[in-house]
Amino acid sequence: MPEYKAPRGTMDVLPSESCKWQYIEGVFRDICASCGFSEIRTPTFEHTELFTRNLGETTDVVSKEMYTFQTAGGRSLTLRPEGTAPSMRAFVEHNLGSALPFTKMYYIARLFRYERPQAGRYREHTQLGLECVGEEAPQTDAEIISIATRFIETLGIKDYRLKINSIGCRVCRPEYRKALVEYASQKADSLCSVCRWRLENNPLRMLDCKEEGCRQALADAPAISDCLCPECRAHFEGLKEGLDLLGIKYEQDKNLVRGFDYYTKTAFEIVSSGLGAQNAVGGGGRYDDLIAGLGHKPEPAIGFGIGLERLILTLEALGIELPVSNSPEVYMVACGSGAPEASLALASELRKAGVRTETDFTGRSIKAQMKTAGKLGARFAVILGESETASKTASVKDMDAGTQEAVAFPLLAEYIKNKSER
RNA sequence: GCGGGUGUAGCUCAGUUGGUUAGAGCGUCAGGUUGUGGCCCUGAAGGCCAAGAGUUCGAAUCUCUUUACUCGCCCCA
Numbered sequence: 001m002p003e004y005k006a007p008r009g010t011m012d013v014l015p016s017e018s019c020k021w022q023y024i025e026g027v028f029r030d031i032c033a034s035c036g037f038s039e040i041r042t043p044t045f046e047h048t049e050l051f052t053r054n055l056g057e058t059t060d061v062v063s064k065e066m067y068t069f070q071t072a073g074g075r076s077l078t079l080r081p082e083g084t085a086p087s088m089r090a091f092v093e094h095n096l097g098s099a100l101p102f103t104k105m106y107y108i109a110r111l112f113r114y115e116r117p118q119a120g121r122y123r124e125h126t127q128l129g130l131e132c133v134g135e136e137a138p139q140t141d142a143e144i145i146s147i148a149t150r151f152i153e154t155l156g157i158k159d160y161r162l163k164i165n166s167i168g169c170r171v172c173r174p175e176y177r178k179a180l181v182e183y184a185s186q187k188a189d190s191l192c193s194v195c196r197w198r199l200e201n202n203p204l205r206m207l208d209c210k211e212e213g214c215r216q217a218l219a220d221a222p223a224i225s226d227c228l229c230p231e232c233r234a235h236f237e238g239l240k241e242g243l244d245l246l247g248i249k250y251e252q253d254k255n256l257v258r259g260f261d262y263y264t265k266t267a268f269e270i271v272s273s274g275l276g277a278q279n280a281v282g283g284g285g286r287y288d289d290l291i292a293g294l295g296h297k298p299e300p301a302i303g304f305g306i307g308l309e310r311l312i313l314t315l316e317a318l319g320i321e322l323p324v325s326n327s328p329e330v331y332m333v334a335c336g337s338g339a340p341e342a343s344l345a346l347a348s349e350l351r352k353a354g355v356r357t358e359t360d361f362t363g364r365s366i367k368a369q370m371k372t373a374g375k376l377g378a379r380f381a382v383i384l385g386e387s388e389t390a391s392k393t394a395s396v397k398d399m400d401a402g403t404q405e406a407v408a409f410p411l412l413a414e415y416i417k418n419k420s421e422r
Numbered sequence: 423g424c425g426g427g428u429g430u431a432g433c434u435c436a437g438u439u440g441g442u443u444a445g446a447g448c449g450u451c452a453g454g455u456u457g458u459g460g461c462c463c464u465g466a467a468g469g470c471c472a473a474g475a476g477u478u479c480g481a482a483u484c485u486c487u488u489u490a491c492u493c494g495c496c497c498c499a
Binding site: 005008059060061064065082111113115116117118119120121122125126127128129194205208209210211258259260269277278280281282283305306307308309310311331333335336364365366367368369370371372373374375378381383385386387395397399402404 | 423424451452457458459460490491492493494495496497498499
């Protein structure tokens with residue numbers, strides 16, 4: 001047994017796996033760029049108050065899942081548990097809104113939450129997210145959602161569901177909240193203990209309680225979508241119209257509420273099979289009051305986050321192969337005196353010419369080296385034995401065809417380039 | 423924070439009602455006559471059976487504790 005293990009809830013991305021991560025991140029970056037989003041990179045930790053004041057004191061994340069620590073100077077810092085508040089902190093701090101009427105940014109960030117690890121749930125995980133500040137039109141919401149769905153479809157996931165809801169704004173939500181509390185209070189006896197606490201502190205969260213008793217008790221509770229103010233109602237209708245226009249299928253889920261208090265109006269989630277209990281691969285929503293809460297002039301904004309680890313689990317569960325490979329084009333087989341030196345020099349030339357080349361200085365037999373070349377899926381094996389080294393002519397074997405040709409050292413790079421382009 | 427499951431070679435797992443030198447497949451390494459991968463064959467290396475305590479003549483196997491991992495509740499990505 002290894003003496004040291006990665007801490008609970010963390011994972012190593014091994015060399016054989018990292019190409020998947022890079023590919024997915026690349027697809028995300030390309031799509032973001034095509035939509036006018038630029039990357040923002042914020043610190044791994046922030047002042048604790050950024051999260052406690054803006055995510056909601058009663059949320060699980062703030063109340064019990066944050067990695068908070070004291071600096072030597074006595075300040076309280078917290079490893080970021082989500083990406084939106086830090087991005088908006090940066091937006092406000094650098095007054096990004098002054099340059100253009102809207103600000104579009106994306107991030108690939110590792111987030112930290114002290115939770116019990118489980119399938120698809122880690123203490124450190126990666127989110128691919130983006131934020132759009134400055135636009136309040138429902139078309140923006142539809143566009144943001146379409147970026148998320150286009151992204152996961154590009155990866156090959158067709159089997160997903162998009163759930164949407166509107167959770168109102170500061171005008172209509174208090175009224176809805178009152179109506180919900182009134183309704184639920186009559187059924188308080190059949191609610192679970194957590195929901196009885198929520199009834200007092202965060203009633204909307206009762207809606208997505210999984211307890212059967214609570215579900216039944218609240219099955220006929222007033223739905224927030226029926227209690228929206230005219231503005232929110234129009235916005236929600238505009239969103240659905242926009243999604244229809246884009247041909248994006250969605251289902252309205254009146255019980256969809258999100259885990260942070262800053263959300264307003266649009267809330268959405270993308271769920272997929274193959275993830276067990278953690279079936280949300282991504283989610284997001286509008287947060288029109290967050291920026292004002294950070295001391296800036298009010299700005300409407302919307303964003304989403306997608307869990308990279310969950311995405312990979314989903315791809316695996318669905319049997320989707322990504323177009324990635326670690327295979328070299330050329331495997332240099334070096335055997336005999338003078339061969340390692342020749343291999344070293346030739347590989348350098350090949351690499352400068354843009355050929356992905358692997359060297360083998362193990363000194364094993366040609367047979368053994370060929371075996372490795374085959375296993376790595378090399379397109380060509382360049383064999384440097386005694387005679388090749390002496391005559392300065394490599395034997396180049398096409399691994400698929402099984403054919404072999406003699407190529408003078410100075411012509412090797414060009415030969416490989418010509419061959420591999422076809 | 424609360425439940426359930428599982429820890430045997432690098433990986434996936436067998437190990438019969440407790441019985442002597444701990445097994446397979448895959449992988450690794452080396453061979454199957456001159457210097458050539460995939461298929462096949464042979465051989466080798468590699469395990470304090472998670473850790474500790476207990477029961478027993480005897481424990482990988484039974485009991486307890488610890489620990490790690492894992493799945494679910496909760497929450498979220």
